[in-house]
Amino acid sequence: MRILVTGGAGFIGSEYVRMLLQAPGSTGPTDPHLEPSAVTVLDKLTYSGNLQNLAPVRDDPRLRLVRGDICDQALVDEVVAGHxxxxxxxxxxxxxxxxSGAAPFVTTNVLGTQTLLDAALRHGTHRFVHVSTDEVYGSIDEGSWTETWPLAPNSPYSASKAxxxxxxxxxxxxxxMDVVVTRCSNNYxxxxxPEKVIPLFVTNLLDGGTVPLYGDGGNxxxxxxxxxxxRGIAMVQEKGRAGEVYHIGGGTELSNKELTAWLLQACDAGWDRVVPVTDRKGHDRRYSLDISKIRLELGYAPSIDLERGLTQTVQWYRDHRAWWEPLKAGIEPAVAG
Known part of the structure; x- marks a missing residue:
């Protein structure tokens, strides 16, 4: 099986590539084993794409790296062929x-996806797994979204993903076409x-700095x-039904204030390091996915509880300053969302 992973040098995409190629520590006893004969990563390597993310598997002979834009029709057509x-x-x-600027989101997320779909259609790609987000649903006060819930995005980002x-x-x-869509909750x-809330807060706190918290912290x-x-994406890739949407969630909800309290404790810091800031425009109050479908059809359940996962994540950032310090030097301030 030849697999093309777009955005494979980014945060989530690189984890998928490391899992596919079974980098040390990247798989567990309940993980799918798709055993690809070849994995191609297509990534534009913008600010959030980093080849260091693929360092654990860079010597695997099955891995091929292509730097390019998914909006580049000629390049995409060439790369998609044979996968x-x-x-x-x-x-x-x-x-x-x-x-602050919606144009790149519409261009990449909508037109780029259309370019990939057209190439997949031309070349008869067997399966197209489209990775999306719970943010396409907007906000929900109580209960949880099912896969048939109407889309009601509230930000330019979520609208482009919808x-x-x-x-x-x-x-x-x-x-x-054999297309499946996954929608996930917030990843860490x-x-x-380190523009996203958990790595931003952790790295700021490890450096002795402050952290910005939106509004009342109740989101x-x-x-x-x-x-x-x-793991959930791999299950959908392997056994998901064509034309279906599958939710992938973690099962633990926290307010931003609760998350901040946990990270402060993990980094031996106090509330004096928290700076309240004006709430984001159109800030969704609550997200919640119902994951019954993927659990019942494919056997998915989260395997890493939040306390263990956050503890391991904080330790990873403690141990990998050489990875994040150069990145922080070039990014703009961000706040909890």
């Missing part, structure tokens, strides 16, 4: 950046670019370890 499966992670994904989801599913319905874990998110997310 059995496309797992599509490549996306602009930071909400704050989408609020558009790409609909395109992917339309190619299944119109052309009969090693190799996450609630479900937290999912990146490895469990990739």
């Amino acid at each position: 059995d499966v496309i797992v599509h992670f490549a996306a602009e994904s930071h909400v704050d950046r989408s609020i 558009g790409s989801d609909l395109l992917a599913l339309a190619y299944h319905r119109t052309h009969g 874990g090693p190799y996450q670019f 609630i998110r479900d937290w999912l370890h990146v490895h469990d997310h990739c």
Whole structure:
């Protein structure tokens, strides 16, 4: 099986590549084993793509790296040819950046996905796995979203992802393509670019700095370890039904204030290090995914509980300053979301 992973040098995509190639420590006894004969990573290597994320598998002879843009039709057509499966992670994904400038999000997330779908259609790709987010649903006060819930995105980022989801599913319905869509809750874990809340807070605190907290800190998110997310994607890649959407969640909801308290404790810091900031425009209050479908159909359940996962994640950032310090030097301040 030849697998093309777009955005495979990013946070989640690189975890998927490391899992596929069975890097040390990347698989567990319940993980799918897809045993690819070849894995191609297509990544533009923008600010959040980092070849160091693939260091544990860079010497695997099955791995091929291609630097390029998913909007480049000629390049995409060349790269897609000969692959059995496309797992599509490549996306602009930071909400704050989408609020300050939406154009790159529409271009990459919508037009880039359309370019990939067209190439997959031309070359008869056997399966197209489109990786998306719970943010396409907007906000939910109580209960949890099922896969049939209407989409109601509230940020330019989530709107662009909703558009790409609909395109992917339309190619299944119109052309009969074997397309599956996954939607996940908030990810955390090693190799996450330090503009996102957990690595931002941890690295700031480890450096003796302050952390910014939006509004009253009451916004609630479900937290999912990146490895469990990739396990779920692999299950969908292997056995998911064509034309279906599958939710992948972590099963533990925290308010941003609760998360901040946990990270302060883990980093031996106090509330004097927290700086309240004006809430984000259109800030969704709560996300919650119902994961019954993937559990019942494919046997998925999160394997890394939040306390263990966060403890391991904080330790990883303690141990990998050489990875994140150069990245922080070039990023703009961000806040908890």
